[in-house]
Amino acid sequence: MSARTLTAGFATLLLSGAIFGFFYAWICSTMWGLDTLDPRIAMAAMQAMNDSVRNAVFAPAFFATPVVAGLAAGLALRDGAPRAALAFAAAALVYLLGGMGLTMAVNVPMNEALASREVPSDIDTARAIWQDYSPRWQRFNTLRTLASGVALMLSGYGLVALARA
Template sequence: MVFALLSLLFSGAIFGFFYAWVSSTMWGLDAADPQVAIAAMQAMNASVRNAVFAPAFFGTPLVLLVTALASRRASGAAALAFAAAAVVYTLGGLILTLAVNVPMNEALAQVTIPQDRAEAAAIWADYSPRWQVWNQVRTVASGLALLLAGWGTWRLGRDSRG
């Protein structure tokens, strides 16, 4: 089913996006000069609002929900898996991001990067660990959504044959 494949694609895209921040981006910024880290994070946060990112971020729960509805007759278990994936990502990815990470990013965007390295280090030390904790939560949630979409796709194929 096309919708199941789209669900996998969208879920995989957003999981990969969050995972990249966990596995490399934030570690790299933490290793950089804090003034550079603040400037880089400000630039990345400003650039992420774009037409390439928006479909995966906002569209994933919609695609999962449409897939759940479309697969109801073929497989109740698959429909349940896609619906659960939609709920998990909506709460743990989309809403969490809008409620926690975005406000943190907007606050950081207002920061004038201090010339004093120690002052910049204090700002970064206040921002990065908290931001990373919440990013790890949304990474786990989007990974679980991907797993559920994969399981739903498998069940859909299995149940449709029977």
Template sequence: MRLIALSTGIVAVLFAGAIFGFFYAWICSTMWGLDAADPRIAIEAMQAMNASVRNATFAPAFFGTPFVLFLAGYCAFRVGARAAVLAFVAGGAVCAFGGVILTMSVNVPMNEALALVDIPSDRDAAADIWDAYSQPWQVWNITRTIASGVALALAATGVAALGRA
């Protein structure tokens, strides 16, 4: 059971790392690049990216990470590694609330609203639309990135605690 607990913990780290990296990439490259582009292009590109992210590659990591963290917590519980249990369960809760629920309640509705926008030919009108979307979207993306980073750190802490137990 100890090997299963450790393996599940490592999978939890990988899943949490994937989601953290996904959100982080939006911060340090994607949104900065879109903000620097013609706003008509930025809107069109964001519409395309938001439509493409709903796929079988992204879904398991996004929706599954809290479950994998909770499963790692359960496995740690089974081997009596209390510190690991606390780390994995806390990571699962942070990921569920700061990642999945936040995304579904804030970022996704913003994305869906942007998907309905007919891109204006006037650059200034497009800039108004893009600015109204991009700035608040980025604030919430930073929030979920921080939450995902915390979940990743907690998952790593859980694996380290399993190693010590």
């Protein structure tokens, strides 16, 4: 097995693990914590977090995961490891559709809609906005987390398949 193929496989595992962990943290702490707050504070906090996530630390895991997984698939195929190639290709596709695709189609537009709103001073209005936003956002976050977790498992399997090839 070539060093390039192994490097691409390990990079796929690292990136898919990073994005899975990022989405998972929203499930098990961030959103539950925000849901306990005054909805005006929750809205302002969510707006601030969504503003801050567009950065050079987040971008590689979010954008490069399917690219690197696709590269690992191609290299594995070239090196005569078809099972590894299939696993990495599946990881790329699952994340591209279920992780990145859902994010761009649902979560980002919801975040942009929330960002366009001024946080109301009236708590009842803020509560209605937050209750309309949070449960739906969390449902789609759970789906993208599951997809990212599947991509992570496929990446791990790809590495095992490389070792056996």
